[in-house]
Ligand code: SF4
Ligand SMILES: [Zn+2]
């Protein structure tokens with residue numbers, strides 16, 4: 001699961017609108033970071049990083065996992 | 067050969083006596099042309115006083131975010147506008163994480179909580195979690211839960227926690243620029259109690275917080291005075307929303323020079339590559355560090371950021387003919 005934009009309304013790293021500027025840095029950073037914002041509604045997600053993988057929960061849109 | 071490296075060869079490599087603050091500073095100030103000789107010497111020191119084994123560890127966050135402290139590098143402080151939200155890990159997930167860590171061959175599993183110090187809820191979670199791991203997984207359990215009271219130290223010993231991590235983060239003179247909600251001395255006090263309890267002391271810090279080269283040398287000397295069993299070295303990975311979020315990352319060459327210098331200050335410690343190595347040094351940096359004084363790694367992900375896959379590190383250790391330290395060797 002690698003987002004930082006592509007088909008999302010909000011950038012899952014910085015939480016800004018996907019159309020507001022390029023998010024190349026965010027996309028690059030996401031290689032070594034889990035998402036922090038829900039790409040659909042911009043809510044901050046509850047993120048648990050584990051030694052292997054991660055999970056992120058949006059109260060509205062449910063859970064995504066690596 | 068610069069004089070300081072000749073001195074280090076004699077004093078550190080042959081006699082096992084670490085460099086003092088002035089010596090560390092001289093190493094940190096060596097020009098780039100001497101970097102490979104410095105790394106080679108640090109590697110020789112590590113092989114001579116620690117051997118070829120590499121200690122492999124996994125870490126997990128039991129309680130993430132919402133910390134009341136203000137460590138300026140930390141995305142888990144509740145005082146900054148960091149996007150990291152507070153979340154607790156349940157016991158079954160904790161045990162699963164320990165199993166996954168053990169499956170990589172790691173002998174150490176460190177449970178971390180973003181707190182000033184443990185409250186009753188956290189100690190209860192630790193009691194249950196550590197007991198569950200010890201019943202099901204063959205791995206040593208370490209903990210990092212902030213500042214402790216004597217009762218909490220005793221309780222952790224009782225649970226079977228064999229090593230306690232509490233980083234001084236930076237040298238004493240620079241600490242007030244990085245943390246204002248508690249003091250370096252308070253951290254030192256927890257370390258003193260941990261040491262006296264018989265638990266192994268794990269204490270390191272982060273380079274690249276804005277400290278000067280002199281302060282890096284000061285830090286190495288202060289750690290050497292503490293003489294911890296393990297020193298985890300992190301490099302700042304600037305986190306969005308934190309006061310240090312816009313700082314540049316440490317230059318690769320400076321990071322490697324620091325690794326070598328810390329090894330020359332502490333010939334016998336377990337010197338662990340911790341967070342930020344991927345950002346600061348890229349994929350090649352792991353190899354350079356392991357050939358420059360490092361003899362332990364954190365594999366897999368960190369607490370709020372991701373690491374490179376454990377398999378990549380294990381493959382590299384195999385290539386370098388550095389055996390993963392076995393559990394029997396640590397008991
Ligand atoms: S005490 Fe630990 S978790 Fe809390 S802000 Fe400082 S480094 Fe972060
Ligand atoms: Zn973005």
Ligand SMILES: [Zn+2]
Pocket residue numbers: 038039040041042043058059060061062
């Ligand atoms: Zn959502």
